[in-house]
Amino acid sequence: MSGIENTIIARLERNGEHFEVLVDPQKGFDYKTGARRDFSNVLAFEEVFKDAKKGERATAKALEKAFGTGDPVAAGKIILEKGELQLTTEQKRKAIVDKRARVIALVARVAVDPRTKAPHPAQRIENAMEQAKVHIDAMKTAEEQVEGVIEQLREILPISTENLKMEIIIPAQYAGRAYGALKEYGMSGEEWRGDGSFRCVCSFPAGMQGEFYDKLNKMTAGSVQTKTL
Structure with missing residues (x-):
């Protein structure tokens, strides 16, 4: 299939069936993370596949059963919204770097060292995150992750969110x-x-x-x- 090398895959399991769509890397990532609201031109191909790399298409009957519609664009929208998006290596690296920095800033903003009542410096937070082996999810917002990160940091740092x-x-x-x-x-x-x-x-x-x-x-x-x- 021509052009597949310039796409990424979104996949979803539903009703025991596997569905995939090919999406534009940047538009797909922006739509998935909420930076883009318009779904037009997000799909690289207006097709839903059982296996995109092999070019095996899902039948209209399978789409109707799983998504309540035989329209591949409508089904593709659900697959991208509800399913897993396979990022490029560079997209994933950049998203993790950006969200790690945002999480560090949020921790410094909402939490303090209870001994001094002052925020922990960013470098101390970053070092503690490394020590605690904190995992940053490229597909979740920093705001969604900060509470869990703070809980992990409690094992390393004295920290209060009062x-x-x-x-x-x-x-x-x-x-x-x-x-x-x-x-x-x-x-x-x-x-x-x-x-x-x-x-x-x-x-x-x-x-x-x-x-x-x-x-x-x-x-x-x-x-x-x-x-x-």
Whole structure:
């Protein structure tokens, strides 16, 4: 089959049958990971196979039984969404590198060293991940994996994911500007006071404390009042 060398395979087992489709490597990866919503032109061939490398096509009857449709494009969409996508070596390497970096950043953002109440440095997190032999899944988002990674890191690092709860008072001249930013930090108990100042309570992961203070101090010229609850 011409052009097969420029494709990757998505495969799915259903009702005891094996189904495969050939997809464009980049478009298929983007669609599978949610970066692309449009399914048009994702399939390299509008065919569903029992064995793509051998060119053995699945019958319309088999598609109808497994997917409720004999349309190969509709069936192919289900195969890509629900099945396993065979990435190229370079795609897999890049995805793992990118997601590992994102996981490290997320761990530093949502977790702290309970001894110091400060985030662990990125290099320390990376070293601990190596020591714990953390596996990064190329097909899952970093956000989907970070909780499991933190659990593995507990065997290596003292680590806490507790939330901070803080009372915030913003002077009147900065209240409007700061309001939108505070919504990103679990804002509740909002109160506009008689002098025009704004009071609220924010709840967020302890690892974000430094980022939180930096942002508020910049927006209020250091005049924000905070109190840990």
